[in-house]
Amino acid sequence: MFSNKESFKRLYLKKLERMCGKKFDESTIRDQFQTLGSLIREHISQDWIETNERYRADNEKQVYYLSIEFLLGRLLGSNLLNLGIRDVVEEGLNDLGIDLHQLEEMEADAGLGNGGLGRLAACFLDSLASLNLPGHGCGIRYKHGLFDQKIVDGYQVELPEQWLRHGNVWEVRRPENAVEVNFWGKVESYQEDGKWLFRHANGEKVLAVPYDVPVIGYETKTVNTLRLWSAEPSPYPHTKDVLQYKRDTESVSEFLYPDDTHDDGKILRLKQQYFLVAASIGSIVRSYRLKNGHLKDFHKRVTIHINDTHPVLAIPELMRILLDDEGFSWEEAWEITSNTISYTNHTTLSEALEKWQISIFQPLLPRIYMIVEEINERYCKELWSKYPGDWQRIEQMAIIAHGLVKMAHLAIAGSYSVNGVAKIHTDILKKREMRLFYEAHPEKFNSKTNGITHRRWLIKSNPQLTQLINDSIGEGWIHEPSKLSSLKDLANDQSFLEKLSKVKQTRKQILAKRIFEQQGLKVDTDSIFDVQVKRLHAYKRQLLNVLHIMYLYNRLKEDSSFEIHPRTFIFGAKASPGYYYAKKVIKLINSLAEKVNNDKDVREQLKIVFLENYRVSLAEDIFPAADVSEQISTASKEASGTGNMKFMMNGAVTLGTLDGANVEILEEVGQENIFIFGLKADDVLHYQQHGGYNSSEYYHHDGRIEQVMEQLINGFFPNVQDHFEPIYDSLLVQNDEYFVLKDFGAYAKIQEQVNEAYLNRTRWLTMSANNIAASGYFSSDRTIAQYAEEIWRITNSRVKSY
Structure with a gap:
C-alpha cells in the first residue's frame, strides 16, 4: 500500500471514493484526512492483530x-513517522494537489x-x-x-x-x-x-x-x-x-x-x-x-x-x-x-x-x-x-x-x-x-526519572535539527538516544555551531509567523526567546517571571543608560477553571503584555506573548524555537517536570531552580551549560518546618520589589480596579508561600548572566549544543527500559522491524 507513491495514490483515490461516496474533485480537506487515517489504520491492522496474538501465544x-x-x-504525523512512510505519503499527496501539513491541521x-x-x-x-x-x-x-x-x-x-x-x-x-x-x-x-x-x-x-x-x-x-x-x-x-x-x-x-x-x-x-x-x-x-x-x-x-x-x-x-x-x-x-x-x-x-x-x-x-x-x-x-x-x-x-x-x-x-x-x-x-x-x-x-519520547519532541517537531544531527553524527541516535552524546565533540566546532544557529533561527521564524497570524504581533527573531510554558500554578512561579519583567520595564523606562539584548518573553498556560488566583496571574501577564507591547520606548527591547490554548500541537512549535527554558518552580515542589527535557533536547538552555529533574539536567550538562539560582530544597523545607521567613523584609529592603509590588495596586495597570490585590496580599499578608520575593534578587542576577552569555554567540551556541548532546538520557526509552527491568519484570518481545 505504501511501498511507492504510485501504489499509494491509486489506493488512496479508491479508498476516498468508497468512504465518501464522491469523486476526488468533490472531496473536502476533512474527507481527505479521514481517508488517509483510515488507510493507515488498515495498513497496521495485521500487525495489530499479530501483536495481540503473539502476546497471547507467548x-x-x-x-x-x-x-x-x-x-x-x-497522531497522524507521529504514526507516519513511526511507520517510516511519511515521504511516500507526502510525495503522493503532492501529486494529487494535497498539502500533508493541511491534513495534519485537520486532526483534533x-x-x-x-x-x-x-x-x-x-x-x-x-x-x-x-x-x-x-x-x-x-x-x-x-x-x-x-x-x-x-x-x-x-x-x-x-x-x-x-x-x-x-x-x-x-x-x-x-x-x-x-x-x-x-x-x-x-x-x-x-x-x-x-x-x-x-x-x-x-x-x-x-x-x-x-x-x-x-x-x-x-x-x-x-x-x-x-x-x-x-x-x-x-x-x-x-x-x-x-x-x-x-x-x-x-x-x-x-x-x-x-x-x-x-x-x-x-x-x-x-x-x-x-x-x-x-x-x-x-x-x-x-x-x-x-x-x-x-x-x-x-x-x-x-x-x-x-x-x-x-x-x-x-x-x-x-x-x-x-x-x-x-x-x-x-x-x-x-x-x-x-x-x-x-x-x-x-x-x-x-x-x-x-x-x-x-x-x-x-x-x-x-x-x-x-x-x-x-x-x-x-x-x-x-x-x-x-x-x-x-x-x-x-x-x-x-x-x-x-x-x-x-x-x-x-x-x-x-x-x-x-x-x-x-x-x-x-x-x-x-x-x-x-x-x-x-x-x-x-x-x-x-x-x-521521567523521560520524553524523542520521536515526537525532536524528530517530528524539529525536522531541521534532526537533519543536522543525522548529517553530523549519523542516525544511530534515533534507536539509541544515548548516542546524542557524540555531539559533545562538535560543541566547539564553528561550522557545526553556525548550522545549529541557522536551525534555531528557522524555528524562531516559524513560531514568530504563528504568533503574528494568531495575534497580529510582530516579534524580533533576533531577540532572546525566553519561554515558560506549563500549567499555571503558584508553585511553578510564573509570577516570579512576570515581576521580573515589570522590573526590566521599569529600568528601561527610568534609566536611559540601561541596555539589554532584545528579549521576547513567551508564556503558555491553562489555569484550572476554579483556581482563581492562577487566573489572576494570567490576567496580570496579559495586562503587562498590553502595556509593554504598546510602549514605543521599550517595545524594541521587550515583547510579551501569551499563547492561548496551550496544547501538544502548539508545544511542537514552541520547544524548537526557545532559547531560554524557564524552570523556576519553588525548590522541593516540582516532582520532575518534562518540559525542561523537551527544551534541552531542542537546544534551549535551562534557567531554573534545583528542583525536580533540573537537578539531573545539571548533572548531565555540567554547571557551565545551565543557569541555576535560588533557594535549595533543604532551605525551603527548613523554612516550612521552623519558620523564619518574613516576606515583608524583602519588600522593605529591596527597592525593585517595592516598586513592582506597588504597581500591582496603584493604578499602574489601568482599567483593572483592585484585580491584582489578591496577588499583592499573597506575597505580603500571606507571607509568600512559594518564596517569590526571597528568590527575586537571585533571579534578577541570573537573568543578567543569561543576557551576558547570549551576547557571546559562540559561548551560547556551545551551551545549546551541549544541552542537545546531554538530552539522550532523558529519552522515555531509557525510563521505560528501567521500569521494565526493575519494576515490571517484562521482557522485550522479539519481532521484525520494518
Missing part, C-alpha cells in the same frame, strides 16, 4: 498502565490530559511499543477533554473542548468487550459451603464500552493498544427515571476533571476513578481467564501500574474480583493483589495527595469500602506488630482516619513498588511526605 508477562489522563496530541488535539501526567503517559506508550515491550494503556474516553482556552480582554475564558466533533479516525469501538460497573446499592452477605460471601445488590449499573486506539512502535511491527472507556447506559437500568439515569451515566465520561468544589462534583470524580479501574481490571481479568483459566498465577503474568493515585481503587477492585467472583481466601487474594500493583507518585505537595470523605465514598462504593476497611484493619495490625504502642505513627499511616480514606496510603500498602519520578523527588518522599512508609517498607521505594 503468555509472557504484560503491563497495563492505568492513567486518568493520556495527552496524546495529534485530543485533550485527554491536563499536562505533565497525561503527556508522560503518552510518551511511555510510545516507548513501550518502540521497544517491543508488551504494554498497554487504559484510560477514559472523555467526550470533552481539558477545556479550550480563549483570552478575552486578558482574562481566561473556558470553552468546551470538542475533539470528537468529527469522530476519531484512529479508534475502534469494541462493544462486545463492554464491562458492567456498579455504583450505589448495598452489599448482601450469604453463606455457601460454610463460607461467608458478599455481593453488590441493587446497584446503579453503568456500561463501560471500550474504544481501542493502536499505539504504533517506531520502525517495528509491534502495535500495542490504548483502551479508552466510554460510559453508556445499561440495557437493563432497573430505574423508573430513565432519562435521569441516562444523563447520570453519560456524565461519567463526559468531562476530564469535573469541578469538585461541591459534593456532586466530588462524587462524579470518584465515579470516574472507579469506572476506570473496574472496567480495566474487569477486561484484564476476563482476557487472562480465557487464556489461563484460573487466576492463582495472575501476578506472574500481569502487572498493573497506577499512574498517581487516581487509579488506586485498582487495589480493592482486584481484591473484590478475587474474593467475590473467584472465591480466594483473603490471604490468597492479598498475595496476588499486592504483587500485581505498582504505583508512581507524582507530587510533593501534601494537599495534592488525594483523600475522600467516608460519607461520599461508602454509599457510592459500598463493597469497595468494606474491602478498604478490611485492608486498613489488617495494615494497622501489621504496623502494630512492627511498632507496638506507637499509636501516633499508626494513626498517621492509617488508610482510613478522621473520616477520610487516604488514597496514597492505600497505594503504598497495596503495591509492591512505589517510585518517585526524579532523584530529588524520591528523596523528598523518603525524608518527608512518606517518611513513615519508607521506614516501614524501604524495599518498595525506588526512583525512576
